[in-house]
Amino acid sequence: MNQLTHDPVADGKMRRNKVDLPLNVNIVEVGPRDGLQNTAENLETDKKITLIKSLVAAGVKEIEATSFVHPKWIPNLADAEEVMRAVSDLPVTMFALIPNEVGYNRAKEAGVDGVTLVMSVTDGHNLKNLNRDTRASIKETIHLLHKALRDQIQVRVSLSVAFGCPFQGNVHLDEVVQIIDQLVENGATRMGLCDTIGVANPRQVKEWMKVITTMHPDVLFELHFHNTYGRGLANVFAGLESGIHYFDASIGGLGGCPYAPNASGNVATEDVLNMMSEMGVETNIDETKMLEITQTLFQHLEIDVDSQVYKVKKESNL
Amino acid sequence: MNQLTHDPVADGKMRRNKVDLPLNVNIVEVGPRDGLQNTAENLETDKKITLIKSLVAAGVKEIEATSFVHPKWIPNLADAEEVMRAVSDLPVTMFALIPNEVGYNRAKEAGVDGVTLVMSVTDGHNLKNLNRDTRASIKETIHLLHKALRDQIQVRVSLSVAFGCPFQGNVHLDEVVQIIDQLVENGATRMGLCDTIGVANPRQVKEWMKVITTMHPDVLFELHFHNTYGRGLANVFAGLESGIHYFDASIGGLGGCPYAPNASGNVATEDVLNMMSEMGVETNIDETKMLEITQTLFQHLEIDVDSQVYKVKKESNL
Numbered sequence: 076m077n078q079l080t081h082d083p084v085a086d087g088k089m090r091r092n093k094v095d096l097p098l099n100v101n102i103v104e105v106g107p108r109d110g111l112q113n114t115a116e117n118l119e120t121d122k123k124i125t126l127i128k129s130l131v132a133a134g135v136k137e138i139e140a141t142s143f144v145h146p147k148w149i150p151n152l153a154d155a156e157e158v159m160r161a162v163s164d165l166p167v168t169m170f171a172l173i174p175n176e177v178g179y180n181r182a183k184e185a186g187v188d189g190v191t192l193v194m195s196v197t198d199g200h201n202l203k204n205l206n207r208d209t210r211a212s213i214k215e216t217i218h219l220l221h222k223a224l225r226d227q228i229q230v231r232v233s234l235s236v237a238f239g240c241p242f243q244g245n246v247h248l249d250e251v252v253q254i255i256d257q258l259v260e261n262g263a264t265r266m267g268l269c270d271t272i273g274v275a276n277p278r279q280v281k282e283w284m285k286v287i288t289t290m291h292p293d294v295l296f297e298l299h300f301h302n303t304y305g306r307g308l309a310n311v312f313a314g315l316e317s318g319i320h321y322f323d324a325s326i327g328g329l330g331g332c333p334y335a336p337n338a339s340g341n342v343a344t345e346d347v348l349n350m351m352s353e354m355g356v357e358t359n360i361d362e363t364k365m366l367e368i369t370q371t372l373f374q375h376l377e378i379d380v381d382s383q384v385y386k387v388k389k390e391s392n393l
Numbered sequence: 394m395n396q397l398t399h400d401p402v403a404d405g406k407m408r409r410n411k412v413d414l415p416l417n418v419n420i421v422e423v424g425p426r427d428g429l430q431n432t433a434e435n436l437e438t439d440k441k442i443t444l445i446k447s448l449v450a451a452g453v454k455e456i457e458a459t460s461f462v463h464p465k466w467i468p469n470l471a472d473a474e475e476v477m478r479a480v481s482d483l484p485v486t487m488f489a490l491i492p493n494e495v496g497y498n499r500a501k502e503a504g505v506d507g508v509t510l511v512m513s514v515t516d517g518h519n520l521k522n523l524n525r526d527t528r529a530s531i532k533e534t535i536h537l538l539h540k541a542l543r544d545q546i547q548v549r550v551s552l553s554v555a556f557g558c559p560f561q562g563n564v565h566l567d568e569v570v571q572i573i574d575q576l577v578e579n580g581a582t583r584m585g586l587c588d589t590i591g592v593a594n595p596r597q598v599k600e601w602m603k604v605i606t607t608m609h610p611d612v613l614f615e616l617h618f619h620n621t622y623g624r625g626l627a628n629v630f631a632g633l634e635s636g637i638h639y640f641d642a643s644i645g646g647l648g649g650c651p652y653a654p655n656a657s658g659n660v661a662t663e664d665v666l667n668m669m670s671e672m673g674v675e676t677n678i679d680e681t682k683m684l685e686i687t688q689t690l691f692q693h694l695e696i697d698v699d700s701q702v703y704k705v706k707k708e709s710n711l
Contacts (some may be wrong), residue, residue: 094596094599094600096596160424211556263698274671276668276671276672276674277626277627277630277668277672278412278630278673279671279672281412282411282412302623302701303526303660303701303705304664304667304668304701305620305625305664305668305700305701305702306621306626306664306706308595308623308624308626308627309595309626309627309630309668311545311627312595312596312630312631313630320459338701338704338705339701339704343623346622346623346624349622350594350595350622350623350624350627353594353596353597354594354596354597355596381433381608382623383620383621383622383623383656383657384622384623386656387621387622387656389691
């Protein structure tokens with residue numbers, strides 16, 4: 076899984092400290108879900124579909140296109156069926172976030188390629204977000220996982236507040252490992268650790284991911300960071316150093332933090348892409364096209380882009 | 394020099410991948426110089442002095458308080474003498490940036506504790522910034538270094554555009570090493586590598602700093618990052634991983650990039666402090682006091698704070 080890369084930055088004769096990073100990474104674009112679920116201005120359905128098609132044209136291979144949560148909770152994504160039906164035939168993997176069985180059935184009906192089954196690692200956040208404790212969530216997640224396996228729908232299990240929780244505070248590695256163990260024993264092969272409130276630090280990421288990947292070498296682990304405290308890219312780098320090569324990111328940094336309304340949201344796809352290309356790590360996504368998509372999208376949303384790379388490039392007219 | 398730290402994040406029995414970082418780091422606050430030299434609103438002299446005194450009260454041990462550049466080039470810092478005279482007796486090390494011998498003499502007269510001798514690693518940036526080529530700058534830097542040694546004034550030599558240049562583009566490690574070699578041979582014991590335009594990436598930082606520190610184990614190396622492309626803290630972490638434990642930072646992220654006027658400036662002191670404390674790395678600086686200083690300062694300047702930590706904490710009333 077962890078291919079090692081060539082070395083574009085160190086000079087030949089002085090190359091005594093090669094940092095081994097994955098050769099290729101996969102960026103899962105979650106802007107259409109994690110981003111658009113929170114915006115004040117609800118993007119029209121046809122614009123969401125155009126956005127997703129543009130992302131595919133730019134080279135994105137996996138997209139979290141929407142969420143099949145009850146519209147009462149997330150009115151912005153009430154058009155989940157319509158969006159999914161319009162994009163599920165595109166030649167990439169279209170994921171949708173699924174909170175429960177009703178959502179699963181809706182997603183399957185709409186032709187989803189993969190489901191993101193979400194639960195929190197703490198009871199506090201789980202109760203608030205999904206109205207059940209962690210134990211019940213594990214049971215439900217395993218149930219849906221088995222359904223999806225039968226239905227030949229891909230599954231990634233996403234663990235919210237994996238690095239820190241707004242209610243519990245610190246999260247301990249053994250709490251996370253216990254949940255991962257149970258899910259893996261029951262068939263999970265792809266799991267994401269999500270720093271939902273942006274409190275992770277790169278030391279923690281590197282120490283934890285090495286432990287976790289060593290315990291479960293056959294599981295595909297992915298990371299989802301928010302830039303709340305400015306550490307988004309530092310955490311991505313720490314993940315890379317641990318051999319992780321799947322990362323969620325959101326176009327233009329779309330998507331906030333419900334516990335700090337004006338804070339930064341998801342780590343911006345443009346910023347991740349630029350850091351990767353500067354480090355010689357291949358993403359196979361066209362950076363210039365992504366910046367153009369951002370420009371169009373944020374003009375519709377009438378909000379400021381939260382990507383550092385976008386801010387710089389825009390001044391040089393992209 | 395590189396003490397290794399305890400491990401606050403990995404849990405006891407799972408501690409199989411300890412990331413060794415320095416136990417303590419020194420943050421050199423460069424806001425009063427690198428930040429205030431660029432602001433549209435020129436802070437009044439007495440407010441600059443109050444700012445510097447507050448930074449000392451918060452625990453900052455080294456401050457770049459001003460620059461003895463000709464006021465024609467940086468009118469904001471025309472009060473360099475007045476500022477330095479008012480703060481040089483404080484019980485911390487007050488540095489000033491020095492571009493040439495005239496500046497050196499002014500700084501010495503004003504009672505400076507230490508001088509930051511600055512030159513660029515590329516001819517292009519050197520010619521633009523200091524109106525001479527790299528070769529001439531090395532000669533001048535060595536000349537001033539020797540003067541300062543005789544005058545018992547501390548010296549840090551700062552290499553601008555060390556990781557990338559707006560004129561030349563890529564900078565090669567051997568170009569940087571050649572300059573470091575010459576300066577060290579001539580007495581430099583403390584040297585900073587400055588990512589003036591924010592283009593460094595963490596892989597490059599880690600690979601380069603390991604090479605450089607291995608070649609010159611007795612030199613104190615420090616790093617100066619800008620957050621232009623969002624990689625400021627990622628680069629700080631990469632530096633830490635290489636054993637570097639001196640970092641420049643600027644309060645509130647003050648200080649821009651002359652080549653991208655709306656881009657982010659220096660890595661924000663608050664963001665560096667918060668990442669350090671989350672990782673168990675001691676700075677001995679009071680984070681809460683720093684946030685209060687930021688709030689007061691930016692109210693005077695009437696600009697937005699460019700620190701992620703500040704934005705989050707402000708919503709919870711600091």
